[in-house]
Amino acid sequence: MSQEDWPSLLFLPYPPDPANRDALNVAYRPSLKAALDRLRRPSGPARLIIAIPCPLLQGQLIRSKAFSWPQAQSLVAGVYSLLAAVCAQLGIPTEVDGGPGSVDATVLLIDHGRDRRFPAGFRPGIEPNNTIVVDLPTFASAYFPWRYIFSPRSELALDVYHAYLGFLEGRQTLRQDQLIPVESGLTLNIASGKTNNDRGGDAALTPTYPTVCLGGTFDYLHPGHKLLLTAGALLLQVPRETGPSSSSPPGRYIIGITGDEMLRNKKFAEHVQPWAQRARNVMAFLAQLLELNPRGWRDEGQSGAAGAASYPVEETPAGEQMRAAFRGGTIEVLCVCIQDAFGPTITVEDMQALVVSGETREGGKAVNEERAKKGWNALAVYEVDVLDAEEAPAASISATATATATADQYASKISSTAIRKKRAERAAKVGGTKI
Incomplete structure (x- = not known):
């Protein structure tokens, strides 16, 4: 992979408080617009990682780290919604495989607060975080090299940006023209008079689950799909290790992807992507969230997935399932071809959580009704925000x-x-x- 095809990084400042859509727009729009405008190119698609530092995780030494899922998914939804609005303004396609001029952007949350300190002689490395939210040293150790690194011109942004560059040292030698300052917005903290370091303690902590499920078509993977997949991954309970010496099975993330037959009556059905392509795009996106590879992008495959060579994908001969293991086998992702409204939720008893959007909440109720008929446990249903004009x-x-x-x-x-x-x-x- 050439340097031109490497992802770029936009390191945003801490989010505003409250992190509602209007506040996020004021804080992040100028920086997003500048980075996206710089990245679009006529020769092909570009990739952008949007990193947002915010202290989220609690329980650093316990089996499962905890956080507020509503708070986290709302922040991710707000940024993806703003991203879509800015791309609409600039005429930039946002879907995966969007072709020349498109930008494939991914939002990542970095567990870092302004009071976080590291001891003298600290050497950054990869910590097996128990959610997809990673700490700053882990982010620097698993996400690199970069084509460009964009940083907003503000004191709030520069503080964490300089700390990040210190952790990145030794992994990539950056030229000055790769470090691009961009216009900063205005970040306000007016909700409670508390600092960003207190944000994680304001909301009730959300449990995580050994098996999480969700479903969708995932045709031309776009920001709405990315929010749904990210929100589901946040709920996944990830053991620190698996294998003969561990009693913990891997965290299982089951993605039901609508089969080709069910999409034949869709509008412009001749342009629906085949199931295998949609499943590969889901896997490639989740790899950016789940696979912490110490070689960064160096092991990328033809799909452009982070660490693609480090997670071999298994496909069934009939093309109805696709499976991959991440993070040393502690996470298993299973993409299943579904031919009805229920998919694996009524064929796999051992699952605990289902993620839906506001448009599909009735489906969550129907799933639990069907599971009740079988005498199975009801699934905890979590609803993500919908990215549409009313939410912008x-x-x-x-x-x-x-x-x-x-x-x-x-x-x-x-x-x-x-x-x-x-x-x-x-x-x-x-x-x-x-x-």
Whole structure:
């Protein structure tokens, strides 16, 4: 992989308090806009990791670290929603495999507070964090090398940015032209008078679960899909180790992906991606969250997944399942082809949590009704925010978008149907060739 194809990093400052959509827009929009505008290129797609430091995890030495899932998923949802709005304004496709001019962006949470100190002689390495939220030394040790590193021009951002560069030392030699300062927004903390270091203790802690399940089509993987997959992974209980000497099985993340037959009546169905391609894109995205590879991107495969060579994917001969192990075998991801509304939730008894969106909450109720008929335990149902025009800061859209970028057009930027429509329109312009 050439340096031009390496991911870039945007290291944002601590989030505002409260981290609602309006506050996130004021704090992060200028930096996001500058980084995205710099990255888009006519020669091919670009990749961006958006890192947000915030102290989330509690219980550093216990079997499972804990945090507030509603707080974490709301922050991730807010940033992905803002990302989609900025990309709509700039005309940048956000889906995976979006082609020239697109930016494939991933949001990561870094467990770090301004009072976090490290002893003299501390050597950063990879800590097997029990959630997908990683600490700053682990992030520096597992995510590199970078094409560019963008840092907002603010004291709040520079503090953690300089700490990060110290941990990155020895892993990548950076040229000055790879370190790009960008405009900073305004971060306010007005909710409770507390510092960012107190944020993690304000909300009730969320339990984690040995097996988490969710489902979707995942056609042209976009920010809405990424939020759903990230939110589910946050709930996963990850043991520190597995194997003969451990009594803990790996954390299991089961992703039901709609089969091709069920999508034949979708709008622009001829442009629906095949099941195997959609499953590979899910695996590649989750690898960025789950696989802590000390070689960073150096082991990437053709899919562009973080550490792709370090997690061999097993596929069934009939192409109905895809399985991979991450983080030394402590996490197992299973993609299952589903042909009905329930999928593995009513064929696999040993699962505990189901993640749904606001659009599919009724499906969660139906799943538990079916499980009750079998005498199985009900699943804990968690609902993620929906990324749509109503969830975006309306004032910021009207103030910054062009006259043609209406709320409906903004919503279309995070719809698989709209992505297929655009591809159909492009294909028609070039004589019906599928793109």
